[in-house]
Structures are given as structure tokens and as C-alpha cells.
Amino acid sequence: MTYESAKAVFADWGVDTEAALDRLATITISMHCWQGDDVVGFETRSGTSGGGIQATGNYPGRARTPDELRADLEFAYGQIPCKHRLNLHAIYLDTDESPDRDEIEYHHFASWVDWAKDQGIGLDFNPTFFAHEKADDNLTLSHPNKGIRDFWIEHGRRTREIASKMGEELGSSAVNNIWVPDGYKDIPVDRMAARTRLETSLDAMCESEQDPAHMVDAVESKLFGIGVEACTVGSHEFYMGYAIRKGTLLCLDMGHFHPTENIADKLSAVALSLDEILLHVSRPMRWDSDHVILLNDDIQAMANELVFADLLGRTRIGLDFFDATISRTAAWVVGTRNMQKALLRSLLKPQKELKEAEATLDFTRRLIFTEELKDLPFGAVWKEFCERHKVPYGLALSRSLETYQSSVSERG
Numbered sequence: 001m002t003y004e005s006a007k008a009v010f011a012d013w014g015v016d017t018e019a020a021l022d023r024l025a026t027i028t029i030s031m032h033c034w035q036g037d038d039v040v041g042f043e044t045r046s047g048t049s050g051g052g053i054q055a056t057g058n059y060p061g062r063a064r065t066p067d068e069l070r071a072d073l074e075f076a077y078g079q080i081p082c083k084h085r086l087n088l089h090a091i092y093l094d095t096d097e098s099p100d101r102d103e104i105e106y107h108h109f110a111s112w113v114d115w116a117k118d119q120g121i122g123l124d125f126n127p128t129f130f131a132h133e134k135a136d137d138n139l140t141l142s143h144p145n146k147g148i149r150d151f152w153i154e155h156g157r158r159t160r161e162i163a164s165k166m167g168e169e170l171g172s173s174a175v176n177n178i179w180v181p182d183g184y185k186d187i188p189v190d191r192m193a194a195r196t197r198l199e200t201s202l203d204a205m206c207e208s209e210q211d212p213a214h215m216v217d218a219v220e221s222k223l224f225g226i227g228v229e230a231c232t233v234g235s236h237e238f239y240m241g242y243a244i245r246k247g248t249l250l251c252l253d254m255g256h257f258h259p260t261e262n263i264a265d266k267l268s269a270v271a272l273s274l275d276e277i278l279l280h281v282s283r284p285m286r287w288d289s290d291h292v293i294l295l296n297d298d299i300q301a302m303a304n305e306l307v308f309a310d311l312l313g314r315t316r317i318g319l320d321f322f323d324a325t326i327s328r329t330a331a332w333v334v335g336t337r338n339m340q341k342a343l344l345r346s347l348l349k350p351q352k353e354l355k356e357a358e359a360t361l362d363f364t365r366r367l368i369f370t371e372e373l374k375d376l377p378f379g380a381v382w383k384e385f386c387e388r389h390k391v392p393y394g395l396a397l398s399r400s401l402e403t404y405q406s407s408v409s410e411r412g
């Protein structure tokens, strides 16, 4: 079907495809650097990934240096309509020096900022509280040992300063997202002590005022991880309360809840108490497996909530998946485009009519509409979006992804 025919079909439903395309073009997604190298990073002194997260697979082509990662990112961005952001972790420093985590400084990341300027994109940042000998107990900011807590507090402080400078340099506020793996394999007897230590450490880490135009803090909860099955110190309730009281963003990672929980349902609930939300869009499979996101019901539900609850203006959309069994550049491209496709589908729905049906308790009409809408020609509108933004579509995309992958497969 041509775009013009599709446009007419949507117009019959009262939907303006041009308005949807224009809106989609304004939505920026923060693509995570760690899909490109299986969360290894560029430290010369770090350990294994740890912290209960695990990239599995050994597909060829893993980026081994900052230059390789940037080349892969440039290729991936070139296959995704519009400009997006890059989400960097603190282990992705670019330097000949070997600073420990409590010694990192802005200059270790300056090359990323120069590159981001060239690309015309913003950066986000994350302290890295895993893959380090001082995280081997699966306790960092909540560790009973003050020396270990202080080490991680200093790391976190530095990342806030680095994120702030990144945001200032790029003229675009960076999120500094805090996720710690802290927890217990077996049932603890003093959860309160651990949570009190985590709160005190977070307060110490975040005590310096930063200009929100340069950086904002986010806190990310989790249900459990490998090795911390019994208790995660930074649980959802812990961080929801913390974010509301302290005015930070709350990060909702789609892999960090019970498998049957509807994460999309949480958006409007937490949005009533928070100014801004950070999303880690991911795909758990039985656990926090971080599979590449599909255009599936969960992602569509998330996009629907963002659009229908008018939350796009105060939600920062980040991605969080890492699959090392497939081409890493293809993973970025397919996952990011899927997020955009879901948003486009939501923008192409007759929101007013659907809301009216619900408000008047006409649930039959709501059901008929939601089901009939599934047959609308979304693909033709997405194709138009790709063409307007000069990125490949369909088989041409497949060829482009395969050609690039062939060019990096020889990496050692």
C-alpha cells in the first residue's frame, strides 16, 4: 500500500498521519553503549561483568576499543530514523591512564563528548557498581564496611560531576542513572540495616547540587539478580520512596519486576508523584535476561501509555538489552527501531474516540476499536518515515546490517 492510501485509511479513523510522523521525529531514545561490547567496557583493571547481569554468546564482532565502539554506533545510528542519544557507563572511559573507579575524571571521557558534538547527539551516564573487586560481595553502597561504602560513594560523586560536565558541554541534560547490584543470596535478618546504609550512601553521593539543565539523578530498582535471589536492597518500594522524597527520576527497567507484572501500568501510577521518569526498555525472558526488544505487546503497551497518558514530555526513554549471540549492531538497530515503531503505532491511534468510549463506559466500542485498529496499514506509514529520514527499510535494511556485520566479523 502507498503512503497516500494509508494516509486516507487513517484519516477515515480521524487520525492525521502527518502529525504522527512529525511527533515521532521529536522523540529521542537513549541507546545504551553496552550492547556493543557485551558490557565489558575499556578499563584495564576491571573484573568480569558480575553484579547478577550476564551477556551470553560469542558472536563475532564485539567492539574492543572506544574507536571500534564509536564506529559501530555511527553505523547503527545511520540505520535508525532521527537523532538519538548515547547512554555511557563509567567503565567506558577512553584513556591511557588506569584510574580506579574512585579516581575517574571528566578528561577520561572527553573524547566521547567531542564525538557526541560531532554527531550532534546528547549523552547520558551511569556509575558502574559492578565488575570490580570491591563489588565481589554483591554489596557496594550498602556494604557494612564503611571503607567500601566510601569508595563507591566517591565513584558515584565523580560520575555526577562528569555527567554534569557532559550535559553542560553538549547543552543537553544528562541522566546519571544509579543502579547497584546490592543484595543477598539467602534470606537476610537485617534488611533495615542494609536499606538504611544504602539510603545514607545515596544521600552522601548526591549531596552536591547540580544544575538540572546539565544533569539529573535517576535511581533504578530491581527484583533480584543472579546471586542475590533472596533480597535486593534497592527494591522497587525502596527507590520509589527515595525518588519521590528526593526529587530524582525513577528508572523503571522492564526486566526488573515479577514476570507477570505489567510495567506499562506503572507509568501513570508513578507519574502522579514524580516529575520525570526514566525507562529502561528491555525484554525479560523468565528472568532479567535483557533480550533485544521486539515489537510485542509489552512494548506496545508501554508506548500506548506514554502517548495516551501524555508522558512523552517527562519520560526519558532508555534501552537496556545485550545479546551476544547475534550481530550487536543489528541488535541496536532492530531494538531501537522497534521502540520507534511502537510509538508510531500509538501516535496513529484515534485517542479521543478510544478515551471517549471508555469514559462513557462503552467497553464494547473500546474493544471493537482496539481490535479493528490492529488491521490498519501501520507499515506503510513507518516506511514513509524511513524514507523521509533516509534510512533503509525491509530487505535493504537487512542487506545493510549484514554487510556491516561482515566488515567487523574479523575482529579478534
Ligand SMILES: C[C@H](O)[C@H](O)[C@@H](O)C(=O)CO
Pocket (backbone or CB within 6 Å): 034, 039, 053, 089, 126, 179, 220, 222, 253, 280, 288, 320
Ligand atoms: C548495564 C546497566 O546499567 C544494567 O543493565 C542496569 O541498568 C540493569 O538493568 C541491571 O540489571
Ligand SMILES: [Mn+2]
Pocket (backbone or CB within 6 Å): 179, 220, 253, 280, 320
Ligand atoms: Mn536497567
